[in-house]
Amino acid sequence: MTPVSSHSRPAIPATVWMLGIVSLLMDVSSEMINALLPLYLAGGLGASALVIGFIEGLSVAIATATKFFSGVLADLSRRAKPLAVLGYGLGALSRLIFPWAISLDQIVLAKAMDRVGKGIRGTPRDAIIAAVSPPAIRGASFGLRKSLDTLGGFIGPLVAVAAMLALAGNIQLVFWLAAIPAALCMAVLIFFVREPAGTPVKKKTSFRLSEVFTLNRSVWSVIGLAALIMLARFSEAFVLLKGLEAGISPAWVPLSLVIMHAAYGLSAYPVGRMSDQIGTRGLLLWGLSFLIAAHLTLAFASSVWLYVLGTVFWGLHMGFSQGLLGAMIAGATPEYLRGSAFGSFNLVTGLVVLGGNTAAGFLWHSFGSHAPFIAGAVLSLMAMVVIATRGQGHTN
Incomplete structure (x- = not known):
């Protein structure tokens, strides 16, 4: 062309x-x-x-x-x-x-x-x-x-x-x-x-529950990995609440989202370009490394600067992971089943996020604000082990 x-x-x-x-x-x-x-x-x-x-x-x-x-x-x-x-x-x-x-x-x-x-x-x-x-x-x-x-x-x-x-x-x-x-x-x-005039809404490939049972093992392994990662990365609402404990005034807490979006926005595009060249496996490992760093930093953040560092790590994790799992689903699924694959992906991860956020709230309420972040770090480490042992040298 x-x-x-x-x-x-x-x-x-x-x-x-x-x-x-x-x-x-x-x-x-x-x-x-x-x-x-x-x-x-x-x-x-x-x-x-x-x-x-x-x-x-x-x-x-x-x-x-x-x-x-x-x-x-x-x-x-x-x-x-x-x-x-x-x-x-x-x-x-x-x-x-x-x-x-x-x-x-x-x-x-x-x-x-x-x-x-x-x-x-x-x-x-x-x-x-x-x-x-x-x-x-x-x-x-x-x-x-x-x-x-x-x-x-x-x-x-x-x-x-x-x-x-x-x-x-x-x-x-x-x-x-x-x-x-x-x-x-x-x-x-x-x-x-x-x-x-005359512009119809583009028809999407629909989600068919019956075709869930025809999805191959590779697709379900990616969905399972995504579920584990989403379980480890709970809502940013807990990050905002942690800012209060770090000594930030409620009026200034929203700035943490600005910092997070800055780290996310500056890293997402170059990471996307790299994924086309080297695959997703290494980048996902980097993303989970940043998530572990974010969890551990925020778990013990007793000062504003430690809290800010934790939000930067969180934003870098988003930049290194958003979109990569979708690319892995697309790569593992035949074209005629992609609608069902993405439907299953969204359904499973949506349910996991509901359970994960509720569990994070329970841990915070029962054991203190550090508990959900420590649990998130452990789950992130588990996800890294899963990725490292998948036996694929170049995951697209």
């Missing part, structure tokens, strides 16, 4: 820019809430670490289940934008529940609504980007959307810190402010995103 000259390369369409801004605004809103929600649950509602772990795990499980149903919705829908409006709209509506929430069940409702919306909106959004982008710049279009989304992940915690300082630590008022970027997101989506 002849490369396209940079001089003749078409410009990225305005619709892609608008969808990138939509992602940015929603991510700002999400991170403003996610950065403070564990602190609000523990301090404002008196929730134990066990309850916080269950809520975080349940959110992931709901999002996982929604991905299955979103495939059905995508197949039934002839238009992408209404489905995207539904997904982003549910997320925006959830922002109106968080500030009013005075009980745990209301928080669970808001989190569930947000996660359902997130599960719905990805497919139609990507379908619009693919439809409006010429093949020569399709990669750039998707990259731009992801970059703007990541930028929202940086901005959200920073806005949360500034708002906490300006509002004397009133978390509920910050939650009200989080509704503003969500509302702007909906305005941009409804009035400025133009969907080409």
